[in-house]
Amino acid sequence: MARLDGRLRLGAFLSGTGAHAGSWRHPQADADASLDFERYRQYAQTLERGRFDALFLNDNVAVGELDPRVLRSSGYSLRWDPLTLLPALAVVTRHIGLIATANTSFNEPYNIARTFASLDHLSNGRAGWNLVTALIGGENFNHATHLPHAERYARAEEFFEVVTGLWDSWADDAFPLDKASGTFLDPARMRVLDHQGEYFRVRGPLNAPRPLQGWPVIAQAGSSEAGRALAARSAELVFTAQQTLAEGRTFYEDIHQRLALAGRPAQGLKVFPGLAPVVGRTVSEAQEKAEQLQALVDPEAALKALSFLLDIGIDLARLPADAPVVLPDPVPLTERHKSRQQLVVDLIRRENPTAGQLLRKLGAGGHRLLVGTPRQIVEEMACWFEEGAADGFNLLFTHLPGGVDDFVEWVIPELQRLGLFRREYEGRTLRDNLGLQHIHNRRFMG
Ligand SMILES: Cc1cc2nc3c(=O)[nH]c(=O)nc-3n(C[C@H](O)[C@H](O)[C@H](O)COP(=O)(O)O)c2cc1C
Known part of the structure; x- marks a missing residue:
């Protein structure tokens, strides 16, 4: 296992009160996690103490299933707006990456480019954008029903082009801010995008400076045929949900083949399967915890x-x-x-x-639930890494803060002891820590 040399990467996939269907009722769960900022401040700071690469907030723009039987007992209907919460978390943390879903179906690229450019500056280079086509919500955005899958992806492809084009509006040295000469910006270091496509007409430039990381880290989370095609072209982090090692390996191989065909280097994309650990100091303690959660569903x-x-x-x-x-x-x-x-x-x-x-x-939002001791969980993670099914994991915590606390207290030290995970952050930005290259401006090369 020591072969990993600290290279396992970890994201925390945070959602509402936790990822388990019974999460909010757990005695160690904050039922008000989506109402009280202090809760998320605490989770973020604990994760940073555990040296997590990033925390990730997923998002939906609808309540989903309105059946009263479902609504009454579900904690999923309430959530923070990620792009309101992350800036607040940016000022109470220093190292952890901050990744938010912003869907391409019901947003405009200009707004998204601007918001993430601002978040990247506010957080000193820690922003990431999870680019998804919205799972639900058409009825809240002027549509009678949800948009068809193929159309959502066609729009997403163009959306990505426009957002990244806008991020390249300015050279890194476009703002001399020279009071003596009266030169705030250098117009020669600006490019107007002038995009005219099927879904968008966007002139640009963006009224925000180039993000500190060049571009915020691009994550992507749909694994259908269209989703993989988009990931191969655009993504640097791919969030997945495979249940078995065989499925994980097949996906990993497939996405890397597509990446090579797109002319991108293998180290430019990291695959993070979801994993929901239930940790106990002994096997029976872990099983009891899993039973306790299940009984709350x-x-x-x-x-x-x-x-x-x-x-x-x-x-x-x-x-x-x-x-x-x-x-x-x-x-x-x-x-x-x-x-x-x-x-x-x-x-x-x-x-x-x-x-x-x-x-x-x-029970954990469809992601793989793993019940065991810290050692068992670490071995399973190392196995997926060594067998070519993962570069890291998106950890889903069954309940908050209990799930985060258990993982940081018990599993992280075990990962570190075996040399699989960092003891200190390597770099300043999310890209540095993930081992991803800075993105140079395509419009101002050389
Ligand atoms: C780990 C993970 C996280 C996801 N997060 C979101 C999300 O925050 N918002 C969303 O609408 N869809 C999310 N999705 C789902 C898909 O990106 C989205 O539903 C897409 O429309 C269709 O996915 P598909 O390509 O697999 O069909 C997520 C999927 C995975 C595996």
Whole structure:
């Protein structure tokens, strides 16, 4: 395992009160995490003490399933606006990267380019943008229904071009701020974008300086065919959700092949599968913790929520508790989250679970739940790294702050003791710490 030489990278995927369907009811959980800033300040500072590369806030622009049975017991309907929360976290932290989802379906590229450029300066080069096509929310943005998957991705491709073009509006030395000569900026060091495309007409330039990192780190989180194509062209961090090592390796190989075809170097993209650890000092303590979480889940509501996410044409809550889930034939193709639907369909075909078993397995937002001692969790992480399925992980904590505290107190020291993870931050920016290159301005080369 020592081969890793401290190179494992870690992101913290934070969401509401935690990633488990039972999270907010846990005795060690802050049920008000999405209401009280002090909570997130504390999580961010604990993660920074644990030397995490980044924290990541996912986002949706809708409440999702409105069935009262689901709503009543779910902590997911409430969340901070990530681009309001991250600037506040930027001023109470110094090292940890700050990554936010901003969807390309219901935003405008100019606003997003500007906000992330500002966040990058405010945080001294720690910003990252998770570029996704919105999972839900069309009805809140003037559409009768959600936008079709292919259209969302077509818009995302062009959105990326415009945002990155706007970030290159100014050379790094475009602002001499010379009081003596009266030269605030040098117009010769400015480029007007003049983008005219299918979805956007944007003249530019951006009224923000070039981000400190060149561009904020670009993350991407949809693994469908269209999502992988976009990632190969644009992403430097890819967030995924594979359940098995074999799936992880297949994805990793596929994305690297696409990367090579796009003419990009292998070290320019890091794959972070999601992992939801339940840590105990002994195996039985870890299992008890997992049982305690499971007991807090309202099964009917959670199964309904899962049915909404999977969109496979059946209500899992209506199935008999002890019978295996029978998939419709053919499985109706979702327009929402294609790769997640596929992962779960594969899991059902592979393991033939009952609805209850499926719920236990996918209790952490569909990401892989790993119950064990610090040593077991570390071994599993090292195995995925060494077998070519991960460059690091996005850790989802079952509840906040308990899940973060357990990981930082027990797992991080074990990773460090085995030489798998840093003891101090290597660099100043998120790019430095992730081992990603600064992005030079394409319009002012040399
Ligand atoms: C780790 C992870 C994080 C994600 N975060 C978001 C998010 O914050 N907001 C969102 O709308 N979709 C998020 N997604 C889902 C997809 O990016 C999005 O639904 C996309 O529209 C379709 O994904 P697909 O390419 O797999 O079909 C996430 C997916 C993964 C695996």
